[in-house]
Every structure is written in C-alpha cells, then in structure tokens.
Amino acid sequence: MLELQQVAVAYSGHTVVKDISLSLAQGQIGCLVGPSGCGKTTLLRAIAGFEGVAHGSISLQRQQVSTPSQQLAPEQRQVGMVFQDFALFPHLTVADNIAFGLGTLNKADKLSKVRQLLQLVGLPDLGQRYIHQLSGGQQQRVALARALAPQPKVLLLDEPFSSLDTELREGLAREIRQILQQLHITAVLVTHDQNEAFAMADMIGVMQHGRIQQWATPYELYHKPANRFVADFIGRGVLLPGTVLEAQQVQTNLGTFTQRYASDVQAGDKVDVLIRPDDIVHDDNSGITAQVVEKAFRGSHILYQLKLQTGEQVQCLALSHHNHAVGEHIGIRLDLDHLVLFSRLT
Known part of the structure; x- marks a missing residue:
C-alpha cells in the first residue's frame, strides 16, 4: 500500500x-x-x-x-x-x-x-x-x-x-x-x-x-x-562491560553467559552487554547481591536501581510484593534469552 x-x-x-x-x-x-x-x-x-x-x-x-x-x-x-x-x-x-x-x-x-x-x-x-x-x-x-x-x-x-x-x-x-x-x-x-x-x-x-x-x-x-x-532509545537498559571467552561465551560481573546467536565478536574482545530491567530477576537464593540505590513504585511492579559490588549500576523490575528499602542488599540473577553485544568503544 x-x-x-x-x-x-x-x-x-x-x-x-x-x-x-x-x-x-x-x-x-x-x-x-x-x-x-x-x-x-x-x-x-x-x-x-x-x-x-x-x-x-x-x-x-x-x-x-x-x-x-x-x-x-x-x-x-x-x-x-x-x-x-x-x-x-x-x-x-x-x-x-x-x-x-x-x-x-x-x-x-x-x-x-x-x-x-x-x-x-x-x-x-x-x-x-x-x-x-x-x-x-x-x-x-x-x-x-x-x-x-x-x-x-x-x-x-x-x-x-x-x-x-x-x-x-x-x-x-x-x-x-x-x-x-x-x-x-x-x-x-x-x-x-x-x-x-x-x-x-x-x-x-x-x-x-x-x-x-x-x-x-x-x-x-x-x-x-x-x-x-x-x-x-528503545526501552530502559544499561550496557554492562564484558569479555568474550572461547565457545561463544561472554564474561560479565553478573556471571558468564553463552552467546547463542551469530556475532562478529571474537575471543578476547571487550564488549558491552545490553541489560534490560526485565533481564534481572530478584532471587534471594542467588549468590550475587546488589544494593538498592533508588526505587520507583509502579503498582504491580517496583523498578529498582541497583549497585553491583563492582560499582556498576543496573535496573531490576520486580513484583511489588518484593518491597525492599533503599540501602538494602538483595539477591539477583540474570535471565537472558539471548545476549545483545556491542564492541566496546575505546
């Protein structure tokens, strides 16, 4: 048309x-x-x-x-x-x-x-x-x-x-x-x-x-x-530093993840990994913790701004019955269906 x-x-x-x-x-x-x-x-x-x-x-x-x-x-x-x-x-x-x-x-x-x-x-x-x-x-x-x-x-x-x-x-x-x-x-x-x-x-x-x-x-x-x-521009998200390992794996401060889709990066490359708020799951049983820096109540969900132990900040969209105070440390894990990578800007 x-x-x-x-x-x-x-x-x-x-x-x-x-x-x-x-x-x-x-x-x-x-x-x-x-x-x-x-x-x-x-x-x-x-x-x-x-x-x-x-x-x-x-x-x-x-x-x-x-x-x-x-x-x-x-x-x-x-x-x-x-x-x-x-x-x-x-x-x-x-x-x-x-x-x-x-x-x-x-x-x-x-x-x-x-x-x-x-x-x-x-x-x-x-x-x-x-x-x-x-x-x-x-x-x-x-x-x-x-x-x-x-x-x-x-x-x-x-x-x-x-x-x-x-x-x-x-x-x-x-x-x-x-x-x-x-x-x-x-x-x-x-x-x-x-x-x-x-x-x-x-x-x-x-x-x-x-x-x-x-x-x-x-x-x-x-x-x-x-x-x-x-x-x-589209959606909220942060770019987390990572390093490409062998076998299409990427190491970040939130863990090591498999890159299952075709990419132009090679082992040893420094990359940035796109992390959306819905990629991070609040999990009290996780060995990775982050500190609540800010929180915004959204009704059914709360949008948390979290600071990792290494200093980077990410966002987490959690169900609102998981109500944590600013300054509190909470368990988190990354749940990615696929990785979005960009070569690190020098």
Whole structure:
C-alpha cells in the first residue's frame, strides 16, 4: 500500500531526511519515533504531499506519487491526516466537522456516513455538540472520524496524543489501532513516545539525524536493537562491560553467559552487554547481591536501581510484593534469552 525508496527531503539545499526506504502492506500500522529534530514529521509531510522529495520515490498502491521530477497534489493522494492540534473547526458541531470532507455526497448520504463514523469512534450521541464541549480524548476521536470520512488509502497521524495526559494516551492509542484494523486502513504514526508506538504499531522506524537506524517489529527493536542508539532509545537498559571467552561465551560481573546467536565478536574482545530491567530477576537464593540505590513504585511492579559490588549500576523490575528499602542488599540473577553485544568503544 505504501512504499518509500531511498527518499531524501531537503530545505534550501540542506538535506534533512536521507536515504529512507520502508514499506507497509494494506492494514499495517507503521510508526516513526526519534528525538526532536530527527526528521520524522518532515518524512510524514512528504508522504502527505506537503513536501517534495529531492531523491527517491514515494508510491501508493504501486503508483508513484512523489519523485524529484513529479509530485501528485495532496488532495489527489487519498491520504488522510490527523494533526497534532486536531485542527477542528470550533464554530461547527461535531457532526459538521466530520462531514466537512464529504462535499460530493448528498445530504442523506452525509448524515448516514457521519452516524456510522460517530458510532465507530464511540461518540454516537455527541454529534450536535461543539468542540469546546468535548474532552481532549473526545476531540481526538472527532479528528480521527473526520480524517476517515473520505475513506483514505493511508492515514497519517502527527503526534496525535501529545496534548493528552499519559493514562489516556496509551488507552486511546490501542482504541485507534482497533478501529484502523477493523477498517483495514494502512497508517503511519509519528511520535516521540515509544509506549504509544508499542501500543499502535506493527512496524517501527527509529530515526536519528534524518536516517532510519532500524525498521522492525516492536519485539525486534526491544530485544535485537541494530546499534547502540536504538538500544538506548528503545526501552530502559544499561550496557554492562564484558569479555568474550572461547565457545561463544561472554564474561560479565553478573556471571558468564553463552552467546547463542551469530556475532562478529571474537575471543578476547571487550564488549558491552545490553541489560534490560526485565533481564534481572530478584532471587534471594542467588549468590550475587546488589544494593538498592533508588526505587520507583509502579503498582504491580517496583523498578529498582541497583549497585553491583563492582560499582556498576543496573535496573531490576520486580513484583511489588518484593518491597525492599533503599540501602538494602538483595539477591539477583540474570535471565537472558539471548545476549545483545556491542564492541566496546575505546
């Protein structure tokens, strides 16, 4: 449904997006994450047709819509857009906002379509209200319904949850994912919040300095990051020093572990091992102990910051009935399905 091949976007001769290639099938949801200024919103605007491409091509349903020599106008692409500030009309009712993009339909068909969309987004009785009478989450649903009204091939969402509080954001992200799956609509979400990305996306692209560092499933990004930047940006974790031994083993201050997957490291190499909070298990019977430096209560779990006897610090996500005080020493062990290694920076 959507394919980008070696896309570059430039402003006044300055390239801000470089060599981007990705694809999404019909019904797939993709997400672009990364720090501010990495180019993710620029790339979204290029897909929408608001920005031209300096190199490469963008295709919808195998039809090129952007190349350096030709560009299909945004209104001809059948692409819907949900903006960061929702961009709703305050002087129109909810129903009239949704109907705004249905100019070619007669009155009866418009009314029927609006009713369907209000039902779809969970606002069946709010059609006659005005925007200022709605909560932030309700306004987001109206913006989604308006973008879906013309039946776009692809839906683009530019930080659509940034103005909402944290609890509402993840729940709404899951709701919108269900709606898009129900309609088999391909979508691209831009966000800086990886929890939103995990809640919505089938594929995630982590961007830095205008390039995609890794395009993969949420699971692969978390457990098999392509480089240090992705490992640091996605999820919590620390890099623990280690040394590669014979027989694909790695020695660390938390023990010696087997590297079962292909790697370009050799015996004797100094490496850094990625350790996530869920890789460390609280175990009072373990011979390895660590001191609690900080703790953060998370309801069902407590996130502990722990100091090893050798001075390194790691994090442990433990069930909250394991409640230990700052300064206390607790037993821990490492439970790794596979090792993520990076050559030690000199």
